[in-house]
Amino acid sequence: MKLSEHYTRTSVYITLTVLLFGAVIYYFAIxxxxxxxLDRGLQQQLTEAxxxxxSNDQNPQLYDLDRDHAIFVKTNRQQLQKRFFDTTYFNPKEQRAEPGxxxxxxxxxxxxxxYKVVITISRAGQKYLxxxxxxxxxTLLAGLLAVLFITNKYLLNDLWKPFRLTLKEIKQFNIADVDQFTGKPSLVDEFTELNExxxxxxxxxxxxxxxxxxxTENASHEMMTPLAVVTTKLDTLIQDETLGADQLAQITxxxxxxxxSSRLNNSLLLLAKLENKLITEEEPIELDIMLAEKMQQFQELMQSKNLLFRHQLEPKQILASKYLVDILLNNLFSNAIRHNITGGIVIIQLTAHLLSIKNSGGANPLNTDLIFERFQKGKESQGTGLGLTLVKNICQHYGYTIHYYHEMGLHAFVITF
Incomplete structure (x- = not known):
């Protein structure tokens, strides 16, 4: 619920409560x-009676109070507590009973x-009043509440316009953009202070x-240069026919x-770019065609472990970076093959809503709390420990969700578009 709605609701509730209590007190006071x-009028009539x-020795029952009723009843009682009370008054003109x-x-x-005297007057006029x-x-209460509601909801709504514009600019803020946050000018001091x-x-x-x-860029560049030099030197050494078997194994x-180390460096740089949303290029990608190409690329690695591909691919087009999608599929495929068993199976399913890659492997499920964390890998893994982290970050980059489950001896990674 928006702050303006909270403010309107609170104002209406407080005002309604105060006015209702005030109206009740006002009603009883009136x-x-x-x-x-009325009692003062009755007292005056009683005094006159x-x-x-x-002052008259005649029968007091002849006393006439015009429209009022005065009843004199002779009694032997010598004491009677005077009292005022509500009763019923019969209106002779209207021929009906009225409150009195x-x-x-x-x-x-x-x-x-x-004589016990009882004087009754009508209070119909008072009741009507x-x-x-x-x-x-x-009516005034309802009108006041309506005016208060309309004022808070519509007239005062413009006061929040600078805040909404500021919030919109914050949502669109990109740390890599040259244009900095400026904020919208406002007559409200608090909003101006917030923008500043x-x-x-x-x-x-x-x-x-x-x-x-x-x-990061300088460190990466400086790191890649000696790594490239070392790699070149190692390539030269490996080609030396005079090396012994032990020396060749050590060089390998x-x-x-x-x-x-090079792959690790590249992966960390890619993660930094993803987390800071520095990769923005997008293009239409036929994901089913790209998956078929990936199966061909990994065919040789599959045959080395005597693995079997099973696939069911429906046409699916996505809008993404081909570079990132290629990295995502490479990591999922290599993960499914590297952690598979000899003679195992890889099952790929693509529909309009999800991509599922399953592979046979260990009997125990992986830790779902740690599987997508950085540098989490199996004891026998030769990878960098960043593959699934990259997969998760790429999915988050495009608003996809990925989850893992283990069922019937198969490890499954499912991406939901």
Missing amino acids: NYIAQQQ EEYAR RAVEDLVKVNNNNY IEVITIITL AIREMSLRVTHDYLKLKQF DIYSSINK
Whole structure:
């Protein structure tokens, strides 16, 4: 969920909660004030009724309060607690019952007679007024929430535009590009400060990257030069017919180690390029045709171990670097052949969605947590330990996924496009 949506939701929830509590308190306050107003009116009517009853010897039941009801009931009680209470008022004009408010008290007349008086007035007007106030309040509440929601979602949405532009520029940032991060100008101080911090960070990262890149290239170049010289010298020595068998074996071992160092150097450089996304060239590749060519290239190595190819290739075109795809397939094929058993099998399957390469081999599965890590290899392996790491990084470079599993004596590597 976006930050603006979090902000809008939080604002609406807090505002709604405060307004609802406020509306409830407001309703009870208005109701209390209106009730107190009615009670004051009832008290005034009660006072008038008592004065009328005490100043006239006639029957107090003849007292008329116009629209209000006043009932005098003669009683022998000499004490009665005055009370105000809600009751029902009968409207003679409308001929219907309405909510009312009443007061009850004891009145003593001149002849020492006691009357219980109950005066009732209608509170329909009060109830109607409270209902109108409640409707108006709820309408204002709904209108305020709507305005708040629209303001936060649409009007204030432009405030986040510089942030979204900055985020887009960060996503498109490439450490190898000449153009540096600039950021979009904003009237918000926090966004301006963020852009400045990101710009300074990108400058430092780019500077460090260029220094490291220069060092790596120089180190690789300086390393390849003596390796090439040593290889040339070894080629000359191997051709010397005066060498003994032991000397030739030692030179061959040195030659093999030098070749391994060269491959290791090239693999590390390629990994660095992949991790920094320096290989960008792409072209349409018919993967089924390329797989068929690879099977022909590895045919001689297959025959040396008496291996059998089984394949099922469907037409599949991908957009990638032919150089990287060639390295990926070379590593998968050589891995399937080198770690196979004599008289084993290699099964290749290509569909529109995946490439699967299976090979017979050891009975125990490989460690899936370490198999794609750098320099992880078997005890008898003569490789550099970077083959499957290169395969994984090439797959990640193009958004593919690769996983390994062991089933029915077969080791399988599956690439999902």
